[in-house]
Amino acid sequence: MLGASQPYDLGPGIRRGSRGKGGAMTQIPNHDPLSDWGLPGWIYTSERFFKEEQDKVFRPSWQIVCHLNDIPKAGDFHTFDFIGESLVVVRSKDGGVRAFANVCRHRGARLLDGPVGRCGGRIVCPYHAWTYDLEGRLIGVPMRDDYPALDMAKEGLATIEVEVWRGFVFVRLEGDGPSVATMMAPYEDEVAHYRFEELQPFGRVTLRPRAVNWKNISDNYSDGLHIPVAHPGLTRLFGKGYGVEAEAYVDKMWGQLIDEPSESPSERLYQDILPDVAHLPGDRKRLWTYFKLWPNFAFDIYPDQVDFMQFIPISAEQTMIREIAYALPDDRREMKAARYLNWRINRQVNTEDTELVARVQQGMASRTFTAGPLATSEVSLRSFGRKMRALIPESRMPRPPEGW
Numbered sequence: 400m401l402g403a404s405q406p407y408d409l410g411p412g413i414r415r416g417s418r419g420k421g422g423a424m425t426q427i428p429n430h431d432p433l434s435d436w437g438l439p440g441w442i443y444t445s446e447r448f449f450k451e452e453q454d455k456v457f458r459p460s461w462q463i464v465c466h467l468n469d470i471p472k473a474g475d476f477h478t479f480d481f482i483g484e485s486l487v488v489v490r491s492k493d494g495g496v497r498a499f500a501n502v503c504r505h506r507g508a509r510l511l512d513g514p515v516g517r518c519g520g521r522i523v524c525p526y527h528a529w530t531y532d533l534e535g536r537l538i539g540v541p542m543r544d545d546y547p548a549l550d551m552a553k554e555g556l557a558t559i560e561v562e563v564w565r566g567f568v569f570v571r572l573e574g575d576g577p578s579v580a581t582m583m584a585p586y587e588d589e590v591a592h593y594r595f596e597e598l599q600p601f602g603r604v605t606l607r608p609r610a611v612n613w614k615n616i617s618d619n620y621s622d623g624l625h626i627p628v629a630h631p632g633l634t635r636l637f638g639k640g641y642g643v644e645a646e647a648y649v650d651k652m653w654g655q656l657i658d659e660p661s662e663s664p665s666e667r668l669y670q671d672i673l674p675d676v677a678h679l680p681g682d683r684k685r686l687w688t689y690f691k692l693w694p695n696f697a698f699d700i701y702p703d704q705v706d707f708m709q710f711i712p713i714s715a716e717q718t719m720i721r722e723i724a725y726a727l728p729d730d731r732r733e734m735k736a737a738r739y740l741n742w743r744i745n746r747q748v749n750t751e752d753t754e755l756v757a758r759v760q761q762g763m764a765s766r767t768f769t770a771g772p773l774a775t776s777e778v779s780l781r782s783f784g785r786k787m788r789a790l791i792p793e794s795r796m797p798r799p800p801e802g803w
Contacts, residue, residue: 431785438784439770439797443612443763447803448793449715453482455790456694459574463696463707464488466725467496467566468599473533474519476511479570481711486559487511488568491533492520498559498570504537505529514604531556565595567707582648582692589688590700592679598705598725601738607720609753611760613695613712616720619756621650621691621779629751632744635661636670645782648693656685669740674733676702691779693786703737716760769797
């Protein structure tokens with residue numbers, strides 16, 4: 400069994416592909432002996448498997464928390480609850496970012512409440528008033544001389560690894576695998592056009608509970624075959640030009656808006672009024688691109704805005720979808736309208752996906768289902784399965800092991 404403390408490197412050799420308007424597909428061979436099969440249904444409902452995922456998939460993985468522009472001033476913070484851990488990201492006095500366990504070192508009390516806030520120049524525990532500075536150092540303890548074992552220098556807040564990639568703030572509980580920058584390296588040239596560092600929050604963080612396993616949401620996000628079947632709106636917008644490919648740690652999906660007017664009023668109006676974005680090259684002015692990063696979050700990149708979506712596992716059959724939109728300042732009426740129409744179009748897509756994923760989750764619970772065969776074009780599902788089987792070998796088994 401692979402332990403969470405081992406290097407988090409799943410290596411190259413992931414299958415790639417892209418489907419253009421003509422439907423042609425190219426691939427890089429994948430030597431996983433089970434690459435032609437999906438993951439078994441039982442791992443989408445098993446609480447024991449979910450515990451394995453927490454240690455071997457999620458604790459060593461990067462998780463997106465916020466953008467630097469969500470915490471612009473010293474003392475601004477963003478909390479993040481994840482697989483039983485309460486974390487907090489704080490803007491420090493030197494302008495940097497620190498991440499800590501949101502837990503007092505005295506009696507374990509939660510320190511900061513609410514998803515966002517401002518703590519000023521220090522973090523004070525609401526239980527016994529132990530006080531920490533913005534670098535996590537313990538700087539104040541009432542009745543300090545009454546603690547014979549206390550070493551102030553050793554009782555600072557537990558630090559969490561943090562990475563800032565193009566303005567977005569990520570944390571990782573443990574492990575030493577590739578950085579977010581390394582994961583996204585194959586697509587840096589594409590992302591550079593969108594000026595991520597300048598993005599401002601557009602709206603607020605939304606939390607949407609779903610009674611499904613996180614993997615079903617992740618699988619569906621990267622699945623290209625269901626687009627022409629289940630998303631008539633996206634098909635009207637993209638025609639047959641929806642593309643899918645998979646790098647080692649990132650799936651990419653994309654669609655170019657076609658010129659044929661949609662029969663849907665919202666879609667047709669979006670096609671008509673989407674304004675020119677001067678800093679985007681011509682081939683990106685009407686391009687929708689999606690990047691899903693291993694294991695459970697994604698960027699939806701549009702000419703008018705950028706969203707992130709995160710699939711936070713709660714239990715084997717419960718997931719919280721966390722999302723927020725960001726945008727560059729633009730007061731044009733056409734841009735404001737385009738962003739509203741974008742929201743309307745994608746709310747319909749979300750409604751369609753919610754029903755689809757619920758159907759799959761229900762079917763995964765059936766004892767008649769083991770693992771389904773994968774098409775060669777399902778490059779993202781093949782990539783995802785390869786990583787899961789490498790990290791948790793039990794996922795190679797069609798039925799749960801005895802005792803699971």
